Amino acid sequence: METNSTIMEENLMKFSSILASKTSNGFVVVERNDKLPYAVLLKKKKKVDHFFNFVIFCATLGLWSIAWIYITQVSSKAKKILIAIDEDGNPFEEKCYMG
Template identity: 75%
Template sequence: MNSNKSKIDADLAKFSSILNKKTNNGFVVLERNDKLPYAILMKSKKKVDHISNFFIFCATLGLWSIAWIYISQVSSKAKKILIAIDEDGNAFEEKCF
């Protein structure tokens, strides 16, 4: 019984450390359950400065367009993720849609 409790405590410590890393990276906890353990995190949408990107685009003779499209379409969107610990004690992360 004692080894089972220590395993649960170790899993909770691992779960909490993962959450701390993600919150330091800019995510906000929307929902958290320590009994199962899982949490839903969200990172808000970034604002893209199109004016400065246009000047970089002009200075690089259009080569910056690839990075600009990536910044505008992929990395500036809001992100929601689910972080959980499974029955074996392994942490996993999935995207929420």
């Protein structure tokens, strides 16, 4: 049977690997607690070049409008997520409210 400290170390290593993968995707750690373990990550808002998208919109006779709307409404918004390990040792990710 594994000891409690060994299980905690494995969970912390799992948690750290998840954080490393998220930070490599552009997220920044806002808050972190290794005792529980949980972390709040933030991905900043991207600026949309509307002039460039308008040129593509005109060149494709309006077909680019679907992608342009998606870029403007979904992809460019700031994202805040919570990553944690529950009491069973399973990692989970949850979106945070950006009031």
